[in-house]
Amino acid sequence: MRAALAGALLLAGCVAPPAREPALPAAPAPAPIAQPPAAPVVRIEGPAIxxxxxxxxxxxxxxxTLDGRPVPVAPDGAFVIGFDRDAPPAAVLVATRPGTTLRQETRLPVAPRDWKIERVDAPYRAGRTxxxxxxxxxxELAQIVAARAMRTDATGWRQRFVWPARGRQSGWFGSQRVYQGQPGSYHSGADVAVPTGTPVIAPADGVxxxxxxRPFTLEGNLLMIDHGxxxxxxxxxxxxIDVRVGDxxxxGQPVALSGATGRVTGPHLHWGLQWSGAKLDPLLVVGVGP
Structure with a gap:
């Protein structure tokens, strides 16, 4: 009797548990919805002038593009644009995403300047050649044009420029004489009155x-630096001049000594600054006088 009861209990302990329903496979994650490309975004630092x-x-x-002309853009999207002394009152900057028609158009009002104009009651006489x-x-002009067409790996355009020499500013960008209603050429740079032999430094990194x-007829000993x-x-x-082409x-590096070569009335340094052919005012780019 006891043996039969023990056998029954033993058999009861060996009964298999009830079968479970098989687990269903996990549902696949929904595929991400492809977002259409967005138009490029443009940010500008400061007003145009x-x-x-x-x-x-x-x-x-x-x-x-700026008014239809290509604008160089760095791989990280940084760029610079400049406005000539006689730039019109508005400019259009257009950004386009390659391979698409998506674009952003930015209209830039260009502030006018009050230029230093000297009116002379005398007929205009062109200089004799x-x-x-x-x-x-x-x-000489061919050398200047070829130099400006060169493209280098310079990155000085990203820096805050400094004056290439310190002294009294004796010539102002944009100043002009008008002879009985006929305008002469305007001054395309800034002059700094310094004696011959004053060290001249690079205003920014460059090549x-x-x-x-040899001295050019108008510019004298001319040094040009590309800043990118x-x-x-x-x-x-x-x-x-203490540097060579390709350097x-x-x-802040000394690159030359000031002088009075070319067509001048006295020793001084003329600093001309350009962006893609647009003549710029060094005083605006540096932000303080020399």
Whole structure:
């Protein structure tokens, strides 16, 4: 009897548990909904003004134009744009996403400037040109044009520029004489009155794109530095140039000595600044006087 009861209990302990329903496979995650590409975004630092240089940022990979002209853009989307002394009152900046028709159009009002105009009650007389000037000038201009067309790996355009020399500002960008209603050429840079032999430094990092081997007829000993993205410096009337074409220079590095070469009335340094052919006011770019 006891054996039969023990066997029954043993059999009861070996009864299999009830079968469970098989687990259902997990539902697949929903596929992400593809978002259509968005139009590029453009940000500009500061207002546009005649003779000014602006920094900006655009969606990386986008292309830019300013009034239909291409604007160089760095891989991170940074760029600069400049406005000539005689820039019209408005400009249009267009950013386009490559491979699409998506674009952002930004209209920029360009503030006018009050230029230093001197009206002279005398007829305009163009300067006489000698046979030597007529023979030399085309070649000099060709060198300047070729230098400005060079593209380098310079990144000085990202920096805050400094004056290439310290002294009294004796010539102002944009100033002009008008002779009985006929305007003469305007001053395309800033002059700093310094004695011959004053050290001249690079206003920003760059690559030398022109170092005159002999004085030019107007500019004298001319040194040009590319700062990248279409921004370039021209230093005129030097007594000595201490760098060569292709040299990489750092901001603040001595590159020349001031002088009175070329067509001048006294020793001084002329600093010309351009962006893609637009003449800029160094006083606006640096922000303080020399």
């Amino acid at each position: 005649q003779g000014g240089l602006l920094h900006g940022q655009v969606t990386p990979g986008a292309t830019l 000698s046979e030597e000037f007529a023979a030399l000038r085309p070649g 030398v794109i022109l170092a005159a081997e 993205m279409g921004v370039s410096t021209a230093l005129l009337h030097l007594s000595r 990489h220079v750092r901001q």
